[in-house]
Amino acid sequence: MPVVIQQAKHVSGTNITSPKGFKAVGIHCGLKHKKYDLAVLLSEVPASVAGVFTTNAIQAAPLIVTKEAVQNGKMQAVIINSGNANACTGKQGMLDALTMQEKTAEKFGLETKLVGVASTGVIGEKLKMEPLLKGIEQLDPVDSLEGSIQFSQAILTTDTVMKNTVYRMEVDGKEVMIAGTAKGSGMIEPNMATMLGFITTDAEIDSVHLQDALQKVTDVTFNSITVDGDTSTNDMVLVLANGMAGNSSLTPSHPDWDVFLQTMHAVAQDLAKMIASDGEGATKxxxxxxxxxxxxxxxxxxxxxxxxxxxxxxxxxxxxxxxxxxxxxxxxxxxxxxxxxxxxxxxxxxxxxxxxxxxxxxxxxxxxxxxxxxxxxxxxxxxxxxxxxxxxxxxxxxxxxxxxxxx
The missing domain is CATH 3.10.20.340 (ArgJ beta chain, C-terminal domain)
Structure with a gap:
């Protein structure tokens, strides 16, 4: 059913870094011929994290690495490449995904376990690690619309448009924002499908409750879209909540819990509909x-x-x-x-x-x-x-x- 939010507002002209404390950027490192192909999302502080992942029994190396990182309950950065899925690439693929995680952690002075990894593109081809690692060293994330646009462009494959949405609400009288960006155009038959989704919020919330919220909204948004019935090997939705809005921690008993849940639902539904409408070759x-x-x-x-x-x-x-x-x-x-x-x-x-x-x-x-x-x-x-x-x-x-x- 359509989402009705009494205390939240869709905000135009904003982006994945609109919530306090987030930065992003995308660059061209050489995995693709010309287009942006490497991106990073960074929080100023370790954030609570939640994730949902493909149900395909064949799972790509970066997805396995990220699932393990999510188990820690905290994440501060996500490194993403397009142009190569690093899927079905054996032991070398796993080593490459771990190297992406380690080098990103070194670049930004983080613990390795605080870095998530995502890849999208062609299955069965090994990553070109030399340009990718050089690219990681060149990443300079910023809190700006330009950096967010570059980030959104760098995660695309056969997409024809970027997919972004932001909502603002109040929790404990403090402004809280939830922003999302995604890619996905073909092989869309979630749970999850060839899609990457990244949601940021400056709300304070424990990872356990964040995971519960994400699972609830995923079932009626991302898991309710289909383009071609194919389920891919890589893809995921991650939510990072860094608490920089300064609200008291959200739980199901918090008076603003329903508002938070409905707002996350709205963000996920916007992204899901954008993915469905941008199906490969789609006109409707x-x-x-x-x-x-x-x-x-x-x-x-x-x-x-x-x-x-x-x-x-x-x-x-x-x-x-x-x-x-x-x-x-x-x-x-x-x-x-x-x-x-x-x-x-x-x-x-x-x-x-x-x-x-x-x-x-x-x-x-x-x-x-x-x-x-x-x-x-x-x-x-x-x-x-x-x-x-x-x-x-x-x-x-x-x-x-x-x-x-x-x-």
Whole structure:
């Protein structure tokens, strides 16, 4: 469902370093031909950290290194490269990820265990460590819009746009900010998929409660998007909370806990929708909202099945109001449904009611399907479960992009 925040405000013109005490930068070190390919995010002080990671059984070396670092509960820097995933690279890949961690720690005078590592790009090729290590020495993170833009650009692969969002709220009467940036365009079928997400906040919160908050919002945001059904080897979302806003520590019993949770939800949902709408070759964002399921979990399962259906995605691309593909996806979702209780609406046009087809204007719906955002509503009349998922259409360009990704 749409996020409603009573005490938080979206802030335009701000960035990943807007929360107090964070700096960032991105540079070109030589992993890519010309574009930025190395970035660092740095907190002035050790920050509480939380992370969620891919469920693929094949996990890249940097992800393994970062998962271990997150277990310590504190992180102060994250080093990220694009252009090479350092995945399926054996013992050398693990040594390279550890070297990235160690050299970043040395560069900024940190304990090694306080550094996270992330990589994205081609799988199965060893990192070019010489230019990468030289690049680490050149990193000079700053608290500025320019540094944040460079950071956002340096983590991209096949993305066509940067993905950034920031919200402001009050905790204990003090201003607290939560900012996020992400990359992701293809192989998006989280839990987690080929995406990197970095969220910063100056709120004071213990890592245990931060992890709980991140897990809650991940289930209904990042884990509710799909581009192509593929789950990658690398990707993660990390949240760093450095406490520099000066609030009393947030816990579930804190009076402002719900505001914090809703605000983090808004940040994650913004990033998730940006990733879905920037799917490789995509021309439209598809949003599927399900009501009346037995449970929220079943509603999300149905929504994600519909938005992930190749036939639904191609129908939306072709502006074809073929609701049969939608109801078929509902049926094979694995959730409990009663065919006689299903209703479907595309935009504001009802096409199915109580399991029966409804006469509608093809011309009117064609005009709606030409819009850049298409919303599909499914009612089940089985219970009170609600869920929402996002995806994109499937286009000729998707095939072209992925047919020549390495070349």
């Amino acid at each position: 964002l598809i949003e599927v909202e399900v009501n009346g399921a037995l449970t929220d979990l079943e509603a999300r399962k149905i929504a994600k099945t519909v938005v992930g259906s190749p036939l639904v995605k191609t129908a939306v691309f072709g502006c074809d109001a073929n609701w049969g593909r939608i109801i078929a996806a509902v049926g094979y979702s694995g959730a409990s449904v009663d065919p006689a209780g299903i209703s479907i609406k595309i935009g504001q046009t009802v096409v199915v009611e109580d399991g029966e087809p409804v006469i509608f204007s093809e011309e009117q719906l064609l005009l709606y399907l030409k819009q850049p955002e298409v919303k599909i509503f499914v009612g089940l009349n089985k219970g009170s479960g609600q869920g929402i998922a996002w995806g994109c259409d499937l286009t000729y360009d998707y095939v072209q992009i992925n047919a020549s990704y390495r070349t």
